[in-house]
Amino acid sequence: MNARKLIIGIDAGGTKIRGVLMSADKIIKRAEMFHGVSRVTKVIFLRTLYAVLDALYVRPRTVQLSGAGARAEKVAAIGIGLPGIIAHNRVVGAGNVKVLTTLNIQKLARDKYHTNVVLDNDVKVALRAEAEAFNVKPKSRGIKQRGTKQFSKYKSIFMLTLGTGIGAAWWRNGEVMRGSFGTAYEFGQMVLDKKKNHFLKLEDFCARKFFKTKGITPLVSEQKARAGSTYHKKLWREFGNNLGIALANVINLIEPECIIIGGGIAHAWPLFAPAMKRTAKKFTLSKPARKKTKFTQAKLGKWSGAIGAALLAVMICRHRKTL
Incomplete structure (x- = not known):
């Protein structure tokens, strides 16, 4: 990335x-904001999105970078990671956030902030950041810049959120693999069993739904x-055995x-990983x-999605790729 180019990444x-x-x-x-409601509407989603973007922009929408001859630089691009299936920079299958299919987020953000905007699936952008973090040289700091000499500790990485x-x-x-039509590796949607009137997917055994059937949330169960x-x-x-x-x-x-x-x-x-590793090996x-x-936790924690979205925006600016 150009040392003076500013990029925003959104998860x-x-x-x-x-x-x-x-x-x-x-x-x-960094900026973070909760929607504050259990069911997100178009108005609430956009309100939160704009609040986070406004918090990241330095008014006027430029920032003074240090160094000789430094000058205020505009934000060159915004990358946004969203849940669901993304095609041609639109959400066409939104999973648990149905309202996203009714919004042209790329156009709305581009018109409001007057910069390039690119969208991708949230896990794909998170993996982009994690892959860079895991493949960075041990003595390097931060996320490896694109265009520098590659250091590939792992050539094949699979990520679950x-x-x-x-x-x-x-x-x-x-590269993040996409399949023939751009939406492959929706692992949580694998059908595992059939009940009377519905099918059970992997998400029923290895996500929040697993605990919901027990009448509890993952957080409360973890605390107990x-x-x-x-x-x-x-x-x-x-849970670990299922995973x-x-x-x-x-x-x-x-x-x-x-x-x-x-x-x-x-x-x-620590509560599920030992059983997970043992069963996976079995x-x-x-x-x-x-x-x-190797089985490991995400290195970048909760910020991997936002960082990965920023890296995607850099790539788009450089190569003018279209998803």
């Missing part, structure tokens, strides 16, 4: 919106397990070198894969 979901203002590989400013649902993405040979509850410790082991079976299927199918777990539920890593067919596949 927008149904609960909250986070954003970062970046120059080169440095985060200049665990929350209300499950998001997934696959990074291979320096950490406080010593035998029942809730068992719940988290069951381990799912990840064994991923390994047997595409054999990633590294599997990253992100999302809100990843906070309970059902992995390849002996080398059982020994060498």
Whole structure:
């Protein structure tokens, strides 16, 4: 990234919106805001989005960068990660945030802030940031700049985000994989079982829905397990076993070198990770894969989506690619 070029990255979901203002590989400013309602409307979503963007812009919409001959620079582009299926910079399948399909977010943001705007799936942008973070040289700081010499510790990385649902993405040979039609690797939507009038998907076993069927939230269950509850410790082991079976299927199918777990539920890593790893190895067919596949939490935590969206915006500015 040009040392003076400013980029904004946004991670927008149904609960909250986070954003970062970046120059080169440095985060200049962060902003985060909750929608504050259980059901998001168009008005509420846009209000939160604009509030975060306004907080990241320095009035007037420029910022003074340090250094000899420095001058105020405009924001060159905004990258936005959104849940669901993205095609031609529109949300065409919104998953748990249905209202997004009714909004032309790219046009609205572009018209309001007079800059380039690009959209992509939230997990795909998060994986973009995590892949760069995991592949950065040990002595480097921050996110590796594009255009510098590549250092590839992992050439194949699979990422899951665990929350209300499950998001997934696959990074291979320096690119986020998209499938033939651009929307592949929606892992949480895999159908696993059939009940009387509905089908059970992976999200019913490895996301918030798993705890909802027990009459509790993941956060409360985590707190009780950490406080010593035998029942809730068992719940988290069951959760880990379910996830381990799912990840064994991923390994047997595409054999990633590294599997990253992100999302809100990843906070309970110590409670489910041992069972997850044990079960995944048990059902992995390849002996080398059982020994060498790395399981890890997201390095960048809750900011990976926003940082990845900024990196996407950089790429779009440089190559003028269209998703």
